[in-house]
Amino acid sequence: MLRRRRPPSQDRRVAGNGELSKSMAAGASDGGSSSFATEILALFLVAGFYFALVWIASRCVHEGYLAPLPRSAPLDKFSEQRAMDHVWELAHEIGGRQEGTEGLARAAEYLKAEITALKDRSKSVRLELDESLVSGSFSMHFLRHNVALSYRNHTNVAVRVSAHNATDDQASVLVNGHFDSPLGSPGAGDCASCVASMLEVLRYIVDSGWVPPSPIIFLFNGAEEVFLLASHGFITTHKWRSTVGAVINVEATGASGPDLVVQSGPETWPTRVYAESAVVPGANSVAQDVFPLVPGDTDYRIFSQDFADIPGMDIVFLLNGYVYHTAYDRPEIIASGSIQTRGENLIELLKGFTSAPELKTADQRAQAGGSNTDRHVYFDILGKFMVHYSRKTAQVLHYLPLLIVLAVPYFFSDDLKTSYSAIFDGAVRHGLGCVLAVLFPVMLAAARLILSATAMAWFANPLIAVATFVPVSVAGLLLPRVLSSRPHSTQEKIVASHWGATGLYGLEAAVLILSGAMSSYFPCWWALFMIPAIHVLQLLQKRFGQHSLRSLLGYILPGLLPSAYTIFFVVVFVEFIVEKLGMVGAHPDPFGFFVADVVIAFIMGLAVVVSVGHIIPGLAHILAKPRIIWLLLAISVGVSVGTSGTFPYSTLAPKRIILQHSFRTSGDSIIEASHDFATVDPNPMTFVFKHAPLVRESLATEPTLSQHSGANTFLALYPISLMLSRSFQVPTLAGPPYPQASLPKLLLTESIPGTLGTRRLFFELDLGSLQEVWGAAINVTGPLLNWSLSNQSLPGSEIVNGGPPSYVCRFSGKSSETWKFWMDAKTSPPLRIELGVLDQKLDETTIVLMQKFPLWAAVVAGTTYLSSYEF
Numbered sequence: 001m002l003r004r005r006r007p008p009s010q011d012r013r014v015a016g017n018g019e020l021s022k023s024m025a026a027g028a029s030d031g032g033s034s035s036f037a038t039e040i041l042a043l044f045l046v047a048g049f050y051f052a053l054v055w056i057a058s059r060c061v062h063e064g065y066l067a068p069l070p071r072s073a074p075l076d077k078f079s080e081q082r083a084m085d086h087v088w089e090l091a092h093e094i095g096g097r098q099e100g101t102e103g104l105a106r107a108a109e110y111l112k113a114e115i116t117a118l119k120d121r122s123k124s125v126r127l128e129l130d131e132s133l134v135s136g137s138f139s140m141h142f143l144r145h146n147v148a149l150s151y152r153n154h155t156n157v158a159v160r161v162s163a164h165n166a167t168d169d170q171a172s173v174l175v176n177g178h179f180d181s182p183l184g185s186p187g188a189g190d191c192a193s194c195v196a197s198m199l200e201v202l203r204y205i206v207d208s209g210w211v212p213p214s215p216i217i218f219l220f221n222g223a224e225e226v227f228l229l230a231s232h233g234f235i236t237t238h239k240w241r242s243t244v245g246a247v248i249n250v251e252a253t254g255a256s257g258p259d260l261v262v263q264s265g266p267e268t269w270p271t272r273v274y275a276e277s278a279v280v281p282g283a284n285s286v287a288q289d290v291f292p293l294v295p296g297d298t299d300y301r302i303f304s305q306d307f308a309d310i311p312g313m314d315i316v317f318l319l320n321g322y323v324y325h326t327a328y329d330r331p332e333i334i335a336s337g338s339i340q341t342r343g344e345n346l347i348e349l350l351k352g353f354t355s356a357p358e359l360k361t362a363d364q365r366a367q368a369g370g371s372n373t374d375r376h377v378y379f380d381i382l383g384k385f386m387v388h389y390s391r392k393t394a395q396v397l398h399y400l401p402l403l404i405v406l407a408v409p410y411f412f413s414d415d416l417k418t419s420y421s422a423i424f425d426g427a428v429r430h431g432l433g434c435v436l437a438v439l440f441p442v443m444l445a446a447a448r449l450i451l452s453a454t455a456m457a458w459f460a461n462p463l464i465a466v467a468t469f470v471p472v473s474v475a476g477l478l479l480p481r482v483l484s485s486r487p488h489s490t491q492e493k494i495v496a497s498h499w500g501a502t503g504l505y506g507l508e509a510a511v512l513i514l515s516g517a518m519s520s521y522f523p524c525w526w527a528l529f530m531i532p533a534i535h536v537l538q539l540l541q542k543r544f545g546q547h548s549l550r551s552l553l554g555y556i557l558p559g560l561l562p563s564a565y566t567i568f569f570v571v572v573f574v575e576f577i578v579e580k581l582g583m584v585g586a587h588p589d590p591f592g593f594f595v596a597d598v599v600i601a602f603i604m605g606l607a608v609v610v611s612v613g614h615i616i617p618g619l620a621h622i623l624a625k626p627r628i629i630w631l632l633l634a635i636s637v638g639v640s641v642g643t644s645g646t647f648p649y650s651t652l653a654p655k656r657i658i659l660q661h662s663f664r665t666s667g668d669s670i671i672e673a674s675h676d677f678a679t680v681d682p683n684p685m686t687f688v689f690k691h692a693p694l695v696r697e698s699l700a701t702e703p704t705l706s707q708h709s710g711a712n713t714f715l716a717l718y719p720i721s722l723m724l725s726r727s728f729q730v731p732t733l734a735g736p737p738y739p740q741a742s743l744p745k746l747l748l749t750e751s752i753p754g755t756l757g758t759r760r761l762f763f764e765l766d767l768g769s770l771q772e773v774w775g776a777a778i779n780v781t782g783p784l785l786n787w788s789l790s791n792q793s794l795p796g797s798e799i800v801n802g803g804p805p806s807y808v809c810r811f812s813g814k815s816s817e818t819w820k821f822w823m824d825a826k827t828s829p830p831l832r833i834e835l836g837v838l839d840q841k842l843d844e845t846t847i848v849l850m851q852k853f854p855l856w857a858a859v860v861a862g863t864t865y866l867s868s869y870e871f
Contacts, residue, residue, distance in 0.1 A: 028631030038622060042623055043628060045553075047298050049556060054567055055154070057564070060383055064382075068336050068667060091108060099226050099774055100839075104155070105393050108222060110218050121206065126160075126162050126164050132233075133154065133155060134232075135153060136232055139791075140228075146798055147809070148231075148808065150789050150790065150811050151223065151233070158217060158219045160216070161205055161212060162212070170243065171364065172243045174247045176249045177219075178194065184325075184858075184860035189317055189324070189329050190254075194317075195220055196530060201343060212350065216350060228301070229813075232302050240541055242290045242363070246310060246311050246353050249301070249312065249314045249454050250315055250346070251300075255320040255324070255329055256319050256335035257319065259280075260282045261314065262314050262315075263291055268390070278349065279345050288518060289519045290519075300313075314595075319576060322579050322653045323858075326858035328654060359716070361557075364804075375516075387561065393602075398512075400524070400528070402506030405698035406503070422496040422499075426497045430616070433613075438478065440472045440607065442600035442601045445469070451746060455648070455683050456682065457592055459596075459653055460647075460697075465578065469605065470604060472606055474796070475633050478587070478620060497617040499534075503525050521556070529559045531553045555618030556619075579653075580655075581596045585680055586681065649856040653856075655680055656858050658687065659675065659681070659849065659861040660678075660861070660862055661674075661715065661843060661845075661846045662713060662864045665865055665867045673734065673809075674729040676729045679726075692821075692853055694854075695853055698848070700733075702732070712866070713836060717838065718777045718808050734845040743766045744835065746766075749762045749763065761871055763822065765819035770841075771836070773843045777810045777811070778813040779808050779833070780809075784833040787809075795809075831870070831871045833871070836864055837864065839863045840862055842863060846863070
């Protein structure tokens with residue numbers, strides 16, 4: 001390739017073993033080493049800059065809601081107070097709305113009464129109310145485990161809102177929220193807040209006179225907490241299911257906003273409508289990439305992934321997950337403004353969705369020859385506005401930083417080999433720094449736990465995690481630059497480090513977009529804003545000197561926008577993860593004790609990389625000094641030691657405990673009874689007994705590790721049972737809460753020989769005289785070939801603790817009839833079946849024991865009947 005030779009006066013070269021060009025590296029002379037005072041001031045400057053960003057981001061996250069409107073607000077406005085009246089009724093007056101309880105039936109009656117009242121006064125729109133009991137069977141992969149689900153008689157309350165001239169087959173928008181609540185919780189945030197928002201939006205439509213261009217179906221489903229059953233019943237059996245052209249799933253993974261779009265698709269137009277419509281947008285592609293990694297799921301997967309491919313979005317209350325699925329999820333804990341913001345967003349979204357030209361039924365989409373399923377890149381800026389663009393645009397834009405970095409030596413250097421070598425060296429050092437920034441906090445977390453008996457010291461106060469892991473992570477970012485041995489001038493190091501880091505981010509963006517990850521916008525925008533930063537730095541260094549703090553601002557300020565956005569994202573993400581680590585599970589020793597601390601250390605290191613990493617190249621010539629590294633390490637170690645004895649929990653951040661009165665039965669006889677305890681975080685029950693002496697004193701004997709595995713003892717909670725590996729038990733003489741009760745049992749009613757050494761076994765599952773059954777589960781091991789459950793299809797097998805393959809089916813739903821099913825199996829070896837049934841009625845001894853726990857413990861209690869069979 002021919003290149004025009006530039007005059008010597010314009011000779012320009014990139015940092016490397018050769019000299020630097022005037023335009024790219026010219027600046028102040030090296031000016032000697034910076035003083036320790038300058039280094040400390042620079043460190044405080046950076047810390048102050050990020051402290052200010054964190055403070056602003058926290059205000060935006062926790063106070064960025066719309067002002068709540070009172071009960072007296074005009075009827076053509078959404079009112080949070082009117083919605084909160086529904087929350088108080090559902091979560092306080094009615095209380096728990098778990099499957100098998102009277103509260104669930106009362107909630108359904110309340111919903112029907114409220115909708116009927118709206119229907120009676122509706123004039124501008126037509127309201128059709130439909131209550132249905134749904135039954136069915138299917139298999140799914142949940143919490144990374146396989147399970148079959150059989151259910152019956154779950155309640156759905158649906159209402160269709162349409163213009164008077166709308167046709168029955170017109171494409172509609174489905175809004176889904178569940179009114180059942182988790183075990184042991186009044187479910188104010190999860191999800192009375194969802195149902196209340198939907199009721200107030202429905203009232204708004206009736207009273208405002210707005211006529212939706214397309215019908216809207218509000219589905220109040222009564223069985224989400226028992227593994228998404230009611231949504232499956234609706235989308236597979238309901239008379240309106242074929243008309244659904246879009247879905248908005250309203251959920252909560254905490255008691256307060258912000259509302260965040262965590263999933264969107266499978267088509268792209270819902271993202272466009274959201275960007276155009278949302279009053280306070282909260283959405284980003286990173287959530288879409290990360291959410292599949294988070295344990296748990298929502299009804300959205302039923303509508304848009306597993307049993308239909310309906311376009312739409314999954315919108316969740318994200319924060320205050322400390323009280324999620326606990327007795328503390330009460331109405332007063334919901335942040336003021338959260339529901340107002342959700343409601344106004346939902347109204348504008350419905351206006352956008354119902355008027356979207358892309359809204360079509362499944363048949364209409366098929367006739368149109370499919371749809372655009374390419375994902376968009378989208379993200380909100382501090383909840384103020386949305387940025388979104390197509391995948392095709394991203395494929396061009398997100399390759400641009402890498403192309404610029406590769407092109408710079410060609411246009412500005414006469415020594416390409418040396419220039420590319422310098423860029424590569426800078427990229428390697430920055431990449432190594434990023435690795436160490438994550439590795440150092442993880443090592444510190446592990447070291448602390450080796451010397452401490454308490455995990456999660458930061459749980460109730462996340463600032464402890466910030467002060468412990470951020471300094472050591474920054475030290476990791478700086479260390480490779482401290483160890484640099486190349487004989488470059490300071491300016492050469494700055495420029496090589498800058499273009500190397502920019503190239504690394506550009507490469508990351510290119511790899512991510514190539515793999516289909518829309519989160520590639522993160523490194524892309526860092527790199528694009530970094531490119532001009534080096535020139536601003538050099539201009540200010542010429543004027544103020546190489547080690548001037550004003551010069552450092554020249555490198556920081558061009559990246560102010562991506563820094564602010566990244567900090568906003570990090571604040572939300574870190575808070576979400578901290579809250580969720582309270583239910584990470586009690587995994588087997590010796591590594592289970594380390595899980596939560598290692599995860600938060602890894603997350604904090606990652607947060608430092610994404611929020612601080614892009615400014616390090618321009619600051620390392622001052623901060624990358626051994627004394628700064630030692631100072632940062634000393635801060636982290638000092639905080640770690642000083643806070644190692646901090647009590648992890650509080651009433652606002654409780655420890656989750658599962659208490660089960662277990663009865664092992666044979667026929668109608670009880671052969672063993674015990675109180676079984678388990679936790680869902682790394683601090684074991686011994687920690688609880690130590691800090692809750694009233695609990696320990698009320699037990700008849702010393703608690704011991706359970707003789708039975710958690711997977712077996714808590715079988716009725718499967719697959720949650722697989723997270724409970726270190727359970728404790730105390731024998732008890734107390735009987736079940738039902739005197740002279742008929743106990744649950746599995747009965748073999750018939751066995752028919754088959755061909756080639758097979759047989760068909762017919763069973764009846766009798767739940768006895770239990771009155772508040774939440775669910776039952778069977779675990780089948782042995783030569784099982786097929787069964788009549790889950791549409792006569794076995795789910796994937798499970799192997800627990802190296803045992804034989806097993807198949808698990810859950811049963812849910814009230815009925816006076818027994819469950820009847822068959823199994824095909826080989827004649828030998830025998831078929832082994834474990835049965836677990838969880839009932840929510842408690843005996844007096846268990847109630848008294850619950851009351852002994854301190855307020856920092858959130859206890860979920862139940863009565864379980866366990867039995868084993870061989871056939």
